[in-house]
Amino acid sequence: MLQHIIDSSHLFRPETALTATFCVVLLVDLFLRKRTSMPAYVAVLGLVVTGWFIAAQYGGAPATLFSNMLAVDPFSIFFKSLTLASTLVIVLFSLQSNELRDSKRMMGEYYALLVSLTLGMFLMAGATNLIMMYLSIELTSMSSYILSAFTKEADDSSEASLKYVIFGAVSSGLMLYGMSILYGLTGSLDIYGINRALIAGNVNNVTLLISVVLMTAGFGYKISAVPFHFWTPDVYEGAPLPVTAFLSVASKAAGFAMMMRFFKVTFIDAAVGGSYLGSWISVPGFEWNHLLAILAVLSMTIGNLIAVWQTNLKRLLAYSSIAHAGYLLLGVVVLSNEGYAAVLIYLAVYFFMNLGAFFAVMMVANKIGSEHIDDYKGLGYRSPLLGVCFTILLLSLTGIPPTAGFVGKLYLFSALLNAKWIWLAVVAALNSVISLYYYLRILRNMFLTQPDPAGAPIRFGAVQIVILLMFVIPTILLGVYFGPLVQYAQASITMFTNR
């Protein structure tokens, strides 16, 4: 037992490093109050150390920690790397944000909370026990409640945060009720144990369905899928922009990690199927993927249709992120390794294009103090470089070749077609067309309307342009040279399987 704990704590180093970073950032803020950007540098240092520990885990055999509480396997390492990269990027964003600088608040708390949010997502990526899943989802949620209310003098920030807390608490309550039913049915909180009990049979399918529907409420809230999406637009609009960008990418990725692991381990008979293209066998008599197919269709359609009327860019991107949650769910619905690999590819691509789009919105908001679509009129003439970069990112979000977004959609759709979900592929393709309309509306405002006479050229700092290019260049590059990403994603869907 003691040996197991010692072995586990070796594999737990990235999380330990994050916890230490959290404490050090708070202490630095306490003792070096004068230097306001010091906590950010300390946080970056801690994140780099964490990254080093994660890099040391690459190539290791899948293992389980602390008596089946957490798994360290290629799947969780992929999501940890993605989350860590987003956190580093968000620290950069926060240093550039006028909104946060003007709030004149102690930034130590801000960076400490960013680190604890990252810790929560790390745990979500590896959780293999219902207790761990609940705790990690709550750690993530609570840090994000506070972060989204960080500029609390602004009316919209505190209002958004209150809505977030209420929705978050209700969905985690629903999820917990689902967990308690699942526990009652199978007598285990460990997802491998639940899987064994389900395969052994004697489980009432109706009760199981109720419990899965309730648990899906918790997952759906994290990945902001319809009908659990109501908080998304409000929080995205009210929260400071760097926080919004973080929630839209990392929070969604962590939610998907937890959901994919839960569904695959719990409801798939691991003894059957195993080849790359081969589809899995669900636990007899229980087709949970149809439930997710409904969520996917609702998220895509409602997200895209409501985005059409939006005039605030942050809100528009919020609805677009709801629609993207729908696309991502398609990969989970097909029940095959191919589908899971497609989700991972799409999330990696989404990281570049969505963070880039949010950074472009932030650059503009820093200069003209507005996120309204009308204020983007003639922006392509006032700042051609930003206009072109934003165009590339938006085309990628739509999924037009030769951008990375096209590659992501291509793999998702081919997974769907291989699994004979033709009607779902048609719905998804139609939705891409709707999304083209609202992304093009921004482009039309930027390039086809002349700037107001008062609209002088806007100049951006060199640092900001470099950060923006850090997203735009991979977005194009991954659109033409995506082999390594695809191979990496396919290697990363290996999960720890219990005996």
Next chain:
Amino acid sequence: MIPLEYYLSLSAVLFATGVIGVLTRRNAIIVFMSIELMLNAVNLSLVAFSQYLGSTTGQVLVFFVMAVAAAESAIGLAIIIALFRNKQTLNIDELNLLKW
């Protein structure tokens, strides 16, 4: 010995009351109280199952739920205070700055 069904029915009723409270009440504090009711219903069913199955893991989860619920209401109340300073109201119908 009270049968398991009694506990589960009570838990379901409590949970439903909590959900109805969240959906219909307009005062933010009462909404939070209803959320606590939902969590307590979950705790009840977990403890009942734990007793019935003769395993303690369910009761461990209950401890975590109680601790997390306390932390969550602390954050919720802090945000309510921040909001009250801005708007002088706790009625969630008047929180309509952000919609659609």
